[in-house]
Amino acid sequence: MSHLGGPLDTSGMLAVGPPGGPLRARGRPRTALRSTLVAVVSTVVVFGILVWITVNAPGWAEVQVSFFNATVFTNAFPDIVAAFWLNIQLFAIAEVLILVLALVLAVFRSLPGPVFFPLRFLATIYADIFRAVPGVLVIYILGFGIPGLGLPGIPTDPFPYAVIALTLIYSAYVSEVYRAGIESVHPSQEAAARSLGLTRLQALRYVILPQAVRRVIPPLLNDFIGLQKDTVLVSYIGVVEIFRQSQITQQARFNYTPYMATALVFIAVTIPLARLTDILVSRDRRRAAASAR
């Protein structure tokens, strides 16, 4: 490889033998043990350094008192968990509405031909607007604007507006996920369905959507995780959910530990879902590899 600037000479690398060959297979158990050891040691070192820096920081004593106060934690935790019930209701109701509304939007956008231009146009504008406007603003505008109209019979409780706002915001994202799934199904599938006499809607319902939805379950779960966290945004319009509750406790006790408790609740709920998403992704990858043979 003395020729500078010339094409990369790979003959020397190839002579070593392909990776995963007999040499490597024989050494595998010892390699695995060593990899685990390296991982453990490097993790302990990295986190050890981080902890050491934190507890030796000049302000650590005050931070410890105001963020990691065991008494405050024990007292605040039941209220915080109770308030989380509202978040669960929020995202459970909103998620169902999102899955339906987003699917309708995605189907609108995938309809071909000039007849359906208005529907495609509406769905496109919708996705553009609700992805452009920050979620907090949508929540504010709906939560204060609609009750502000003073229409008779309209609810004054902020909860329904919170659900509607989250649904509107997330449907824009989720419809794009669905659309990607629909477009990933090969056109020959629709041709096969139509050639058997199925209508366009039947082809969509029985052939295209089942394949599309299956493929996008991992990204859908990902958006679901985002929705769980974004339920705290509705505290801005006066819904006393987990974040607002922790704020109330914090202000009553002049201590930030309730925020740590809230963070802990979200971690406990979100991590299982994140792992489930990972499992589904890797299962899909294995399946794809198996069917490609």
Next chain:
Amino acid sequence: MAPTATAPALAVEGVHKSFGQTPVLRGIDLTVAQHEVVCLIGASGSGKSTLLRCVNLLEPIDAGRIVVAGEDICAPGVDVNRVRRRIGIVFQAFNLFPHMSVLDNVTLAPRKVLHLAPAEAAARALALLERFGLADRQREFPDRLSGGQQQRVAIVRALAMDPQLLLLDEVTSALDPELVAEVLAVIRELARGGMTMLIATHEMGFARDIANRVCFLDAGRILEDGPPEQMFRAPRAERTQRFLQRVMEAGRL
């Protein structure tokens, strides 16, 4: 116009089709009588597949008429879904529905289009699967089947709609050589049963055996057609001779 029993199964009259600026079909005239088997041969890109897709209304034509059992299926206002019920098509790449079992693949259209009761649709599908040696595969998903089995399921799926005309679009081109025979055997069996078929194929030996008539397509036109003996022994057109010469050199005849 009402369909009549005496009309040919298919009449293609002066059909033109372009993709953008590229003409693919340049005036096709072709008649397929009831119970007749017609093979379309010709180089890749000569328009065989496009012609089949046009007959099944998967591609709109630019000019001409396509008449199926006496009914002009390109006339405005024709219900394409009703037309397709009577015309089956089998694709080169099988196009089975990967999320459904073999049985569901076969019964979907009878249930949703013909509105058969699930039990009746299943019974009819099983009879067909049995006839083509696939009954023990009814619960499998397509990715668990060999290419030959998948293509046989695709043929059964088309047959389940009880079509008056079956279009076969190079159905063995995506198969490993050792799997071709089982699929061709199915088509032979259909021909014996009197199924009207229009077959685009590269299998010249098969075309010679099975066809009542062979059409040679060249650059979007039917250059020559006739009974297989004449087409393969004494083709008249120079281009047909050259095409068959090349096929012979490749050992495919």
